[in-house]
Amino acid sequence: xxxxxxxxxxxxxxxxxxxxxxxxxxxxxxxxxxxxxxxxxxxxxxxxxxxxxxxxxxxxxxxxxxxxxxxxxxxxxxxxxxxxxxxxxxxxxxxxxxxxxxxxxxxxxxxxxxxxxxxxxxxxxxxxxxxxxxxxxxxxxxxxxxxxxxxxxxxxxxxxxxxxxxxxxxxxxxxxxxxxxxxxxxxxxxxxxxxxxxxxxxxxxxxxxxxxxxxxxxxxxxxxxxxxxxxxxxxxxxxxxxxxxxxxxxxxxxxxxxxxxxxxxxxxxxxxxxxxxxxxxxxxxxxxxxxxxxxxxxxxxxxxxxxxxxxxxxxxxxxxxxxxxxxxxxxxxxxxxxxxxxxxxxxxxxxxxxxxxxxxxxxxxxxxxxxxxxxxxxxxxxxxxx
Amino acid sequence: xxxxxxxxxxxxxxxxxxxxxxxxxxxxxxxxxxxxxxxxxxxxxxxxxxxxxxxxxxxxxxxxxxxxxxxxxxxxxxxxxxxxxxxxxxxxxxxxxxxxxxxxxxxxxxxxxxxxxxxxxxxxxxxxxxxxxxxxxxxxxxxxxxxxxxxxxxxxxxxxxxxxxxxxxxxxxxxxxxxxxxxxxxxxxxxxxxxxxxxxxxxxxxxxxxxxxxxxxxxxxxxxxxxxxxxxxxxxxxxxxxxxxxxxxxxxxxxxxx
Numbered sequence: 001x002x003x004x005x006x007x008x009x010x011x012x013x014x015x016x017x018x019x020x021x022x023x024x025x026x027x028x029x030x031x032x033x034x035x036x037x038x039x040x041x042x043x044x045x046x047x048x049x050x051x052x053x054x055x056x057x058x059x060x061x062x063x064x065x066x067x068x069x070x071x072x073x074x075x076x077x078x079x080x081x082x083x084x085x086x087x088x089x090x091x092x093x094x095x096x097x098x099x100x101x102x103x104x105x106x107x108x109x110x111x112x113x114x115x116x117x118x119x120x121x122x123x124x125x126x127x128x129x130x131x132x133x134x135x136x137x138x139x140x141x142x143x144x145x146x147x148x149x150x151x152x153x154x155x156x157x158x159x160x161x162x163x164x165x166x167x168x169x170x171x172x173x174x175x176x177x178x179x180x181x182x183x184x185x186x187x188x189x190x191x192x193x194x195x196x197x198x199x200x201x202x203x204x205x206x207x208x209x210x211x212x213x214x215x216x217x218x219x220x221x222x223x224x225x226x227x228x229x230x231x232x233x234x235x236x237x238x239x240x241x242x243x244x245x246x247x248x249x250x251x252x253x254x255x256x257x258x259x260x261x262x263x264x265x266x267x268x269x270x271x272x273x274x275x276x277x278x279x280x281x282x283x284x285x286x287x288x289x290x291x292x293x294x295x296x297x298x299x300x301x302x303x304x305x306x307x308x309x310x311x312x313x314x315x316x317x318x319x320x321x322x323x324x325x326x327x328x329x330x331x332x333x334x335x336x337x338x339x340x341x342x343x344x345x346x347x348x349x350x351x352x353x354x355x356x357x358x359x360x361x362x363x364x365x366x367x368x369x370x371x372x373x374x375x376x377x378x379x380x381x382x383x384x385x386x
Numbered sequence: 387x388x389x390x391x392x393x394x395x396x397x398x399x400x401x402x403x404x405x406x407x408x409x410x411x412x413x414x415x416x417x418x419x420x421x422x423x424x425x426x427x428x429x430x431x432x433x434x435x436x437x438x439x440x441x442x443x444x445x446x447x448x449x450x451x452x453x454x455x456x457x458x459x460x461x462x463x464x465x466x467x468x469x470x471x472x473x474x475x476x477x478x479x480x481x482x483x484x485x486x487x488x489x490x491x492x493x494x495x496x497x498x499x500x501x502x503x504x505x506x507x508x509x510x511x512x513x514x515x516x517x518x519x520x521x522x523x524x525x526x527x528x529x530x531x532x533x534x535x536x537x538x539x540x541x542x543x544x545x546x547x548x549x550x551x552x553x554x555x556x557x558x559x560x561x562x563x564x565x566x567x568x569x570x571x572x573x574x575x576x577x578x579x580x581x582x583x584x585x586x587x588x589x590x591x592x593x594x595x596x597x598x599x600x601x602x603x604x605x606x607x608x609x610x611x612x613x614x615x616x617x618x619x620x621x622x623x624x625x626x627x628x629x630x631x632x633x634x635x636x637x638x639x640x641x642x643x644x
Contacts, residue, residue: 246502253501253508254487254494257480261488264477271437272557273463273492378481378537381512 013072015065020076024083030346031084031094039346081237085230095229096301097345102236103298105337108321109247109330110290115319116328116376117256118283119263120168121177124184125318128157128288130310131187132295133205134197137305140206147210149296150239157292158285168284169277184312191307202306205299208235215300232301239297243290247330250286252381259283260379313355320362326372336373388451390415390594391436391467391561396445398428398435398618405431407618408445413561416592420599420609420626424638428618429598430472433563437469438462450560464492468559470550472566472598478539482530482549485538486519489553522552526582544575551583561594568601576601580608602630614638 030042053059066073088094107129114120122128132153139149167179192200207228208215215235219226250256261269262279269276299305321340325332344354365372395408405428413419421429434440436447438459447455454462468489476485487494494515495501501508516534523531526548530541538546547567554562564583568576586593599605605612606626613623616638622629629635 249502249505254491254496255498255501257484257487258491258494258496260480260484261477261491264480265475267439267459268471268475268477269488269491270459271439271463271469272489272553273460274488275460376479378479378535379484380535382509 011065011068013069015062016069016072016076019062019065020073020080024080027080027084028087030342031088031091031097033346036347036349043343043347078241085233089230090225090227092227092229095227095233097342099229099233099236099301100298101337101341102233102240103294103301104318104321104341105333106236106240106243106294107291108318108325108333108337109243110287110294111318111322112287112328112330112333113247113250113259113290114283114287115322117251117259117263118280119259120280120284120287121173121180122284122287123177123180123312123315123319124164124187125287125291126310126312126314127184127187128161128291129295129298129314129318130191130305130307131157131160132292132297133299133305133310134191134203135292136296136299137198137203137205140204146206146208146215146300149208149300150293153296153299154289154293157295158289161285161288165281165284169280181312184315188307188311191310198306200307202304202309204304205302207303208232208297208300210235229301232297236297236301239293243293244330247290251328251330252379255279255282256379317358320358322372323362324365324373326374326376328376329372329374332372332374389413390450391596392448393432393436394446394448396432396435396447397443398431398440399443405618406435406442406445409615409618409620411613411620411623413594413596415594417610418595418597418608420597420605420612421615422599422602422605422612422629423615423621427615427638429615430565431618432615433469433565433596433598436462437467437563463557466558466560467563468554468557468561469563470547470554470565470567472569474546474550474570476538476546476549476553479537481535481537482523482541483516483519483534485549486522486534486552486556487515490515490518490556492557518556519552522556522586523548525586526552526579543570544579547571547579548582551579555586558591560591561596564595564597564599566598566600568599568604573601573603576604577607580604584608 026042026046030039030046033039033042053062084098085095088098107125111122111125114122135153135156136149139146139152164180164183168176171179191197197203208231213231215228215231218228219230258269258274258279259282261272261274262276266276295310302309317340321336322333324340325334325336340358344351344357350357369375389412391411391413393409393411395410396406397404397408398406407428409428409432411432421432423429431440435442438454438457438461441456445455446453449462449465449467452465454465477488480488495511500511519534520531523534527545530545530548533541538549541549551564551567554564567579571579597605597609609626611623612626612629614621614629614632614635621634621638622632
């Protein structure tokens with residue numbers, strides 16, 4: 001029998017568990033590392049592994065294993081996350097990093113509904129993220145339960161997005177991009193001059209509190225200090241799981257199909273009775289809603305927000321995560337977000353040049369792998385077999 | 387009997403160019419009208435005006451007794467006119483099933499609760515759609531019915547045409563417009579495709595069709611009546627023999643000296 005490297009991967013649930021263990025091991029090593037040279041070694045080794053997998057066709061085996069055991073894989077990922085929280089339970093810095101990744105991922109998933117599904121360009125994701133954040137800040141001290149800031153932040157972002165609906169629907173391509181860019185720039189200027197929103201200094205945000213636990217305080221067990229970020233990370237993780245499964249279901253439904261049709265060919269869509277404006281509105285509003293919810297949670301986690309958190313550059317960052325991961329592929333969002341958020345944080349040497357590196361990377365991806373690192377897959381409504 | 391589709395003095399202008407010049411055309415229930423004419427004679431424009439892609443500059447379109455002039459493409463689709471396109475407008479990166487289901491959009495439940503929250507109900511709905519798409523494909527090409535999860539970009543030209551036809555048929559239209567099904571295919575392939583379409587069982591409902599075609603052999607075999615357009619006007623209409631014998635038609639098509 002001819003040798004095939006993809007046979008190396010264990011099939012079935014065992015393969016998933018093995019993959020998850022590798023993932024966990026590498027994440028722990030990478031997050032624990034502080035020496036810049038160690039971090040570089042880990043990054044290069046990870047890059048090499050990806051390259052080897054791509055060259056030896058190992059990745060087809062891996063993706064087959066994952067796709068064949070979606071439930072096991074999802075379960076493994078949840079365990080990996082919980083294990084990470086347990087291992088780093090007293091490490092504020094890494095916990096905050098994890099929370100940021102998850103909140104960003106939720107925003108990019110929203111952007112994926114807009115651009116990846118319906119093809120509605122949005123260069124102001126950070127603004128909608130910010131609207132959620134500022135909603136949380138304004139609600140501080142209002143006496144309302146802090147958790148309410150999440151849906152209200154989402155609703156505020158979605159409603160504000162309605163202002164942009166008309167120009168976005170009436171323009172297309174570069175012009176639609178310009179409209180949203182203008183909004184992003186205006187939004188930041190507006191925040192900076194508005195006293196109500198705290199001007200350039202920003203506003204403080206009250207911490208989340210649930211079931212009587214204050215999310216702003218650490219928890220002490222016997223000898224163990226559990227960082228308050230663990231609580232936020234749990235909420236972020238629940239949100240991410242909910243949003244992820246929501247977006248996946250949306251994609252794999254008649255709604256996702258209608259959005260795909262609108263993106264691919266508006267004329268043909270209209271001829272088959274698809275209401276183009278309706279699906280663009282649904283996609284745009286859904287995306288903004290998700291960005292708003294994520295923004296509200298992020299603001300509570302930060303405790304203090306200012307216009308600088310929601311600059312145009314951040315919108316570009318969200319977009320580049322999406323392009324990097326693969327437009328239209330929700331799974332691609334996760335590794336891409338991890339990469340874009342973690343690398344400059346851990347590898348401080350490049351911190352100053354991170355936008356330069358992102359732009360180079362995005363250009364590289366667009367030229368050599370236009371569909372992103374994990375390209376969109378053909379739609380399967382129910383797993384691989386159905 | 388009132389005709390299914392009746393257009394009177396339909397006019398369409400693009401700037402200074404008159405693409406349709408007070409065209410009168412009727413299509414009766416159950417007939418297959420072959421629409422012929424030289425390039426640029428307004429055949430596709432006629433389709434585009436009737437299906438609502440263009441708004442006519444003048445004239446009237448009545449479909450099944452209802453004035454549909456100037457309605458949006460979406461509304462006209464909902465009234466039961468489906469079409470294929472001259473240059474394939476399939477979504478290449480979507481699967482065969484997806485492309486066909488796009489044609490059934492008006493009958494799909496796109497409610498949020500149904501699609502996202504009640505996945506069991508959605509699954510039943512999806513499986514019914516899948517079966518329907520397979521039945522249609524099987525009538526055209528049994529092999530294709532097994533490939534519903536392939537992307538359209540993997541298919542050859544003939545199968546792509548079949549998918550397009552299925553996409554137009556899945557919504558059970560009352561009137562089907564086929565815009566040059568032979569484009570990009572050999573004579574033999576076109577002949578097979580048209581046979582397949584004609585033999586299709588539409589559940590007892592008569593299929594009314596308007597067919598744009600350059601391949602006169604196809605028109606001869608398929609159509610029950612022909613209309614010839616030239617410069618946006620109707621040159622003549624009648625059965626195949628009388629139309630091809632018409633000196634005006636021969637002049638428009640082949641030049642005056644034949």
